[in-house]
Amino acid sequence: MSKFLSVSIMLVLSACAFIVPAASVNYPSALYYSAIFLVFSGLLFLLNNSPQQPLSKLEKFMLGSWLFYPAITALDLWFRVGWIWTEFQEPSRFILVLPIYFMVRRVGFSQNALKWGVWFGAVAAGVWAFYQKQYLGFHRVSGGTSGLIAAFGDISLLLGVMSVAMFQPNWKMNPLFGPLAAVALLLGVYASLASGTKGGWISMPLLCWVMVDLLDKPTYKKRFLVLFTFAFLALLVWYFVPFVQQRLSMIVPAITEYFVHGKVADGSAGIRLALWHSALLIFIDNPLFGTGPGSYYIEKIPLVEAGLIPTEAGPHLGPHNQLFNSLFETGIIGAIMVYSIYFSFLLLCRQHLQQNKALAITGILMVVGYMDFGIAEVIWDINNAGVFFAVMIAMIAGKLSHDKNAANTAIGVNASV
Incomplete structure (x- = not known):
């Protein structure tokens, strides 16, 4: 050339x-x-x-x-x-x-x-x-x-x-x-x-x-110093920015509600937990080879009907997680x-x-x-x-x-x- x-x-x-x-x-x-x-x-x-x-x-x-x-x-x-x-x-x-x-x-x-x-x-x-x-x-x-x-x-x-x-x-x-x-x-x-x-x-x-x-x-000392500085700045952002507060405020209640009562408490974290749960149950039943691309929506229906996952997971929502999707x-x-x-x-x-x-x-x-x-x-x-x-x-x-x-x-x- x-x-x-x-x-x-x-x-x-x-x-x-x-x-x-x-x-x-x-x-x-x-x-x-x-x-x-x-x-x-x-x-x-x-x-x-x-x-x-x-x-x-x-x-x-x-x-x-x-x-x-x-x-x-x-x-x-x-x-x-x-x-x-x-x-x-x-x-x-x-x-x-x-x-x-x-x-x-x-x-x-x-x-x-x-x-x-x-x-x-x-x-x-x-x-x-x-x-x-x-x-x-x-x-x-x-x-x-x-x-x-x-x-x-x-x-x-x-x-x-x-x-x-x-x-x-x-x-x-x-x-x-x-x-x-x-x-x-x-x-x-x-x-x-x-x-x-x-x-x-x-x-x-x-x-x-x-x-x-x-x-x-x-060094690790510098890494932890940077993490401490980040945590301090993140706390300031959370305190002074209502939009960030709103986005984060439901995470802990949504996690608690799902793991304690099996219910979806919001339209973000709670829904994702249900979708991840669905993908995990499908994987547990098919650990080696899964159920194939595009099969999530079909495989999820029996789980909803059996009451294993909340109905809010819905038939048209994907797993929203790359690991669970591959599994x-x-x-x-x-x-x-x-x-x-x-x-x-x-x-x-x-x-x-x-x-x-x-x-x-x-x-x-x-x-x-x-x-x-x-x-x-x-x-x-x-x-x-x-x-x-x-x-x-x-x-x-x-x-x-x-x-x-x-x-x-x-x-x-x-x-x-």
């Missing part, structure tokens, strides 16, 4: 690296078009270029998890449940992003483009939230997502913390970069709070814990498939902490965030949240591997000279 072509592809990939996070919850159509463009570009690239560097064992494990999940889902749909395209949409994304990974791994892209895309995405989300909350009077804001409140709140929060990570190399170079990253963090957190997405709020302590790794010498669909194998995708990517990022701390921790924050978001939502099923995750892990993993291969090649050249 000529140097001109390589540089041209790198510039195009850099533009996409900016658009994907910038548009994620602010203008999702641009996210989808960028993802489609990347997939077809990656396919054309692979048809004309063979991989030069061999895959590491960890890369093989990660890519294998991307293939295993859709393959097992496809076999399950084909031979047991009957083909349902909508049920295959989510797992198929991990096949579609494979060409993106290999293209980025070979050519790379500008990390600065990704950094500013993340920053712009967080800032724009905060502006969206302020406008919808203060001027339009929305009770719960959704930014540019056309009503996908959970996705907006979750990804806005992620963009905020990822901005801090992406700017980490610039902290010592210029003191202005610290406040710049802080602006993105505050606006991302504000967007999350204004959305009322409690599933995102659950992740904040763990995200704070991970962000301590951005320091030169992270009822394909049993323990399903949970292994889903979480192997998370943990293989997390291990890959940890492997590159010394080489590229900012990007590696950005990837870890994504995994930790999405695993926590999955407590309250089947997060990959939300279209723009699922597309954003799949494309971002392909680009981040590809970039980390590209930089490592480039460094190894440079060392080899220097050694030969």
